[in-house]
Amino acid sequence: MSKTSRTGVDRRKFLKGAALAGAATLAAPPVPGQAQSTAPAAGAAAGSTPLPTAQTAAAETGAPAHVRVLTQETCGSDFMVDCIKSLGIEYICSNPGSSFRSLQDSIITYGGNKSPEFIMCCHEESSVGMAHGYAKIEGKPAGVFAHGTVGLQHAAMGIYNAYCDRVPVYMVIGNGLDATKRRPGVEWLHTVQDACAMVRDFTKWDDTPASLQHFAESAVRAYKIATTPPMEPVVLVADGELQENPIPPDEKPRIPKLPRTAPPQGDSGAVAEAAKLLVDAENPVILADRCARTPAGIGLLVQLAEALQAPVCDLGGRMNFPSRHPLNQSNRTRALVQQADVILGIEMTDFWGATNEFEDQLHRTSKSVIKDATKRISLSSTDLNHKSNYQDFERFADVDVAITGDAEATLPALIEAVKRQIDAGRRSTLDDRGRKLGAAHKGLLERARADAAVGWDASPISTARMCMEVWNQIKGEDWSMVSPTGGVSRWPQRLWDFQKHYQHIGDSGGYGVGYAAPSSVGAALANRKYGRLTVSIQPDGDLMYAPGVLWTAAHHRIPMLAVMHNNRAYHQEVMHLQRMSNRRNRGVEMASVGCAITGPNIDYAKLAQSMGWYAEGPISDPKDLGPALQRAIAVVKRGEPAMVDVVTQPR
Amino acid sequence: MSTRFILGATVVAAVLSLGTAAWAQGAAPSGNADQGKRLFVNDGCYQCHGYVGQGGNAGPRLAPAPVAFEAFSKQLREPQHDMPPYGEKILSDKDAADIYAYLQTVPKPPAVKDIPLLNQ
Numbered sequence: 077m078s079k080t081s082r083t084g085v086d087r088r089k090f091l092k093g094a095a096l097a098g099a100a101t102l103a104a105p106p107v108p109g110q111a112q113s114t115a116p117a118a119g120a121a122a123g124s125t126p127l128p129t130a131q132t133a134a135a136e137t138g139a140p141a142h143v144r145v146l147t148q149e150t151c152g153s154d155f156m157v158d159c160i161k162s163l164g165i166e167y168i169c170s171n172p173g174s175s176f177r178s179l180q181d182s183i184i185t186y187g188g189n190k191s192p193e194f195i196m197c198c199h200e201e202s203s204v205g206m207a208h209g210y211a212k213i214e215g216k217p218a219g220v221f222a223h224g225t226v227g228l229q230h231a232a233m234g235i236y237n238a239y240c241d242r243v244p245v246y247m248v249i250g251n252g253l254d255a256t257k258r259r260p261g262v263e264w265l266h267t268v269q270d271a272c273a274m275v276r277d278f279t280k281w282d283d284t285p286a287s288l289q290h291f292a293e294s295a296v297r298a299y300k301i302a303t304t305p306p307m308e309p310v311v312l313v314a315d316g317e318l319q320e321n322p323i324p325p326d327e328k329p330r331i332p333k334l335p336r337t338a339p340p341q342g343d344s345g346a347v348a349e350a351a352k353l354l355v356d357a358e359n360p361v362i363l364a365d366r367c368a369r370t371p372a373g374i375g376l377l378v379q380l381a382e383a384l385q386a387p388v389c390d391l392g393g394r395m396n397f398p399s400r401h402p403l404n405q406s407n408r409t410r411a412l413v414q415q416a417d418v419i420l421g422i423e424m425t426d427f428w429g430a431t432n433e434f435e436d437q438l439h440r441t442s443k444s445v446i447k448d449a450t451k452r453i454s455l456s457s458t459d460l461n462h463k464s465n466y467q468d469f470e471r472f473a474d475v476d477v478a479i480t481g482d483a484e485a486t487l488p489a490l491i492e493a494v495k496r497q498i499d500a501g502r503r504s505t506l507d508d509r510g511r512k513l514g515a516a517h518k519g520l521l522e523r524a525r526a527d528a529a530v531g532w533d534a535s536p537i538s539t540a541r542m543c544m545e546v547w548n549q550i551k552g553e554d555w556s557m558v559s560p561t562g563g564v565s566r567w568p569q570r571l572w573d574f575q576k577h578y579q580h581i582g583d584s585g586g587y588g589v590g591y592a593a594p595s596s597v598g599a600a601l602a603n604r605k606y607g608r609l610t611v612s613i614q615p616d617g618d619l620m621y622a623p624g625v626l627w628t629a630a631h632h633r634i635p636m637l638a639v640m641h642n643n644r645a646y647h648q649e650v651m652h653l654q655r656m657s658n659r660r661n662r663g664v665e666m667a668s669v670g671c672a673i674t675g676p677n678i679d680y681a682k683l684a685q686s687m688g689w690y691a692e693g694p695i696s697d698p699k700d701l702g703p704a705l706q707r708a709i710a711v712v713k714r715g716e717p718a719m720v721d722v723v724t725q726p727r
Numbered sequence: 728m729s730t731r732f733i734l735g736a737t738v739v740a741a742v743l744s745l746g747t748a749a750w751a752q753g754a755a756p757s758g759n760a761d762q763g764k765r766l767f768v769n770d771g772c773y774q775c776h777g778y779v780g781q782g783g784n785a786g787p788r789l790a791p792a793p794v795a796f797e798a799f800s801k802q803l804r805e806p807q808h809d810m811p812p813y814g815e816k817i818l819s820d821k822d823a824a825d826i827y828a829y830l831q832t833v834p835k836p837p838a839v840k841d842i843p844l845l846n847q
Contacts, residue, residue: 436809525845527788529836530781538781544844551847565783571845647774651785651811654771658811663818664771726774727783 153182153319155288155329156248159295160192160219162331165246167210167601168192169203170221171230175250175266178319179221192219195601195632197594198624200227204234204309205594206601206625207245209558212394212581213602215370217244217302224251224271224313232275233588238309239278240468241393241585242366242423242458244302245309252316253284272311277465280308288318288329296332305339305369305457305482340457342481344489350420350453350477351493355502357418357451360386363409363430366393366423367483371577374398376487377422383494385510387412392561392569393425395580400521400573402514407524407570414445420453422483427454427473438659455490457482468586524570536723537698539641543567543613545701546639549709550611555579558599559592559612564641565727568613578608589646590621593638597629600636600717609712610636614719616673616680617646623683629717630688637712639705640680640721642694645672647726680721693721755796755831756824763829766822770813779833786810790833799827 156179160168168183170176183194197203200222207218222231228249238245251271252258258267268274272282281301285291291314298310323329354360362381368374377397381388387405389412390397397404405412413419413431421427431452434442446452452475459480462469479486498506528540543564551573560583561568574580581599584591596612603610619626619640629636645668653667668674681691690711692704701722708718767773767780775786782788793799800823803813813823839845 433808435807437806437812522839525839526836527782528845529839529842530788530791530833531777531779532836532842534777534779534781536778538777539783540781541844548844548847562784565785647785650771650774654774655809655811658813658817661814661816664811665769667771725777725781725783727777727785 148322150323151178151182151319152288152291152321152323153178153314154186155323156291156295156314156319157182157187159292159331160248161187163246163295163299163334165192165217165219166214167195167207168219168221169195169197169206169210169598170219171197171200171203171227173221173223173227173250173266174263175223175225175227175252175316176221176248176314176319177250178316179248179250179314182319195628197628199622200230201234201590202594202597202622202625202628204231204238204245204247205591205622206598206628208234208238208241208243208584208591209581209595209598209600210602211238211243211245211307211598212241212595213556213558213578213599217246217299218598219246219248222247222249223266224249225266225268228271228274228311233586233590234594235275235309236278236466237584237586237588237591239280239466239586240425241582242306242308242369243585244307246299246302247279247309247311248314249311250316250319251284251313254315254317257317271313275309275311277463278309278468279311280306280461282311282313284313285315285318288323288327291318292329292331296334300335300337304337305485306461307369308461339482339485340460340480341489342455342479342486346477346479347486347489348493350455350479351490351497353418353451353453353477354384354386354420355494355497357386357416359412359416360384360418360420361405361412361416362386362388363391363413363419363421363424363427364388364393364396365391365421365425366582367396368394368577369482369484373484373487374575374577376484376491379491380487380494382510383491383498385506385513387513389413390569391424391430392566392580393423393582395574395577395582396422398573398575399569400517402517403510404517405513405520407520408516410445414447416446416450418451418453419446420455421473421475422455423458424454424456425468426470427452427475428471431473432471436655451476453477453479455479455481455483455486521571524567528567528571531725533698534725535696535698536643536725537696537701538725539564539727540567540571541698542639542641542701542722542724544571545698545705546611546613547572548702549705550609553609553709554607556599556603556608556610557612558596558603558610558636559614560584561613563615563647563727564613564724578603589618592618594622594625596636596638597625597634600629600634601632603636604634609709612636612638613641614638616640616642616644616678619680620673620678624687626684626689626717626719627687633715634717635712635715636717637705637708638684638689638717638719640693640719641724642678642680642721643724643726644674644677645726647671650726681719684717684719684721689717689719691719691721693719694723695721696723755827756820758821758824758826758828760825760828760832763822763825763827766818766826767829770818770822770826772826775810780830790830791835793827793830796824796827799823799830 203220210218283294302310381403388397389409454475531538556578600610650671654664681693684691711718780790
């Protein structure tokens with residue numbers, strides 16, 4: 077405990093001291109307006125029954141042999157809310173919990189339940205998932221409150237996803253360190269010595285403040301750390317005593333100023349070296365994974381690509397590059413990597429995987445797919461925050477120039493360095509390359525349309541048809557597609573016109589299933605104030621992890637359209653089972669056991685309706701889909717969530 | 728996501744190459760298309776390739792106009808990349824012929840120009 081806490085007025089000491097004052101009050105005349113302390117005295121004056129002495133009361137109720145003071149005017153958690161407000165946090169996503177009851181009360185009463193507003197969730201995994209999706213739209217963290225024990229345990233998978241996805245989440249967890257102050261029973265079960273240990277391997281920073289001043293400084297420090305690239309979740313412990321005790325009169329905690337942190341920029345020498353390699357390359361390719369972390373990121377990548385007239389393959393960690401830009405060549409990534417003489421990988425999850433081929437057969441084999449002389453350049457802030465235990469850093473990739481720094485902070489210097497090195501002769505050559513890439517882009521789009529036409533009228537509905545029916549309804553709106561697209565064969569990226577940063581926010585990061593539903597609701601929460609039409613293509617298995625988030629969306633009137641990708645299985649796992657069974661010559665007939673979500677089929681429309689959503693389906697005939705989507709979008713435009721359940725083909 | 732995207736691209740590229748490789752162009756054995764359609768579902772082909780062989784991220788397009796039977800058969804028995812191997816113990820030559828016959832019956836899709844949703 078800090079000096080302040082030891083010498084300050086903790087709750088029990090305060091009550092003990094106040095008992096003397098309370099006892100004196102009993103003997104004093106009633107004072108109007110002092111509700112708690114005056115009520116007993118007023119009763120004594122008016123009634124015929126004499127007040128019990130403290131000793132009598134204790135004998136009758138088992139209460140301590142002193143008069144208890146039952147109210148207070150201040151509490152530490154009010155100050156904690158001041159800290160949180162100072163950070164500009166808009167929402168606290170949380171399932172209620174006794175270990176942070178004081179903090180919750182301070183948010184909704186003292187804080188006026190506004191900036192931050194308490195968003196009620198039905199599962200801590202949903203709370204974190206919502207904060208995850210929110211941050212990728214809004215560019216700043218939302219808060220999450222949870223028990224330090226059972227709540228954090230529920231939240232852990234979501235935190236891991238956010239960690240792998242380089243997304244800030246601001247966690248505040250309740251705990252009670254002083255064993256003598258814990259209520260018997262549950263409060264002991266909900267207490268832990270080192271609460272953050274459970275998630276320390278996949279959070280960027282944590283602290284357990286022992287005083288309010290300590291809390292204030294750590295609150296600001298946590299925010300600063302979380303929002304400095306590489307962005308990651310952070311955890312603060314709010315001790316129960318610290319929350320609930322009054323703020324000692326002699327304590328004047330102050331909230332430090334939140335610094336404006338400049339993201340780390342790559343070394344200028346390395347940037348110049350990379351620029352020379354790129355300008356001199358005959359067949360460069362730019363791989364962008366989590367390159368654009370703000371709206372400006374897309375523009376920067378466009379500038380770089382256009383300066384070089386180099387192809388860009390958007391790997392989909394974020395919305396990095398306009399889908400219909402002539403230099404977008406995402407649908408022939410592997411071919412371009414194979415022929416490249418220089419590869420620039422920006423904020424890559426897996427550079428090794430992008431340049432190697434791996435076969436998941438009985439004997440696992442791998443081989444490089446690039447030429448021996450190919451130069452590789454990495455630009456990544458993730459190099460600044462590697463940890464050991466969880467293996468999210470992927471296999472080590474040979475690179476020739478590793479620029480450690482934030483992509484967006486470094487790209488302006490790289491663009492300038494590239495432009496400086498291009499003379500008129502080189503410009504002409506690069507422009508010629510750009511024209512060829514433009515033609516290839518047109519061919520890719522035509523190919524995608526031809527592919528989408530196969531199975532157009534099939535039932536179950538093809539994922540291509542479903543995606544294009546959605547696109548037909550939203551293309552004239554200010555839309556935001558917030559769910560991962562890998563499960564629907566990336567048809568949106570192949571066929572829709574993506575231009576803005578909020579039109580795609582990537583995937584879960586850690587592939588922890590159960591991300592799509594809460595992150596979509598969180599993203600929709602962020603989109604709400606901008607009036608955007610939020611759309612998610614919701615995987616069925618993912619929704620079943622914690623469907624209570626549907627209730628959260630309805631309860632808080634978060635408008636969004638969820639289109640169920642109802643393929644009635646965990647199909648990724650079906651394919652793994654097929655691999656195992658066939659490898660052993662047992663056949664795949666049993667591969668759906670433990671993977672298929674059938675018998676009974678889930679009626680997602682009814683599920684959603686039960687939690688306050690407008691919903692239609694299941695829809696199996698593609699002709700019925702367009703009108704259903706139209707009706708649902710009309711509901712969304714009224715400010716409510718709506719679902720259309722579509723029975724689809726697997727991928 | 729990136730690994731999955733790239734994997735998908737890899738598989739697509741591999742099978743595209745099947746279509747143009749110099750596989751022997753022998754005549755396909757006759758097969759029962761109706762039985763092949765059942766096998767296509769029961770043996771899990773549709774899981775990656777779709778019910779009409781339209782393909783997607785997890786597996787390439789197989790129909791309409793499948794690759795030559797020899798290439799098809801070789802990919803079944805000794806698959807490239809991550810496709811599960813379909814040995815003769817679990818999929819007979821006749822079964823393979825039936826599945827191939829089914830893929831041959833998948834009709835050509837409507838022309839893209841005739842699908843308004845694909846022209847925007």
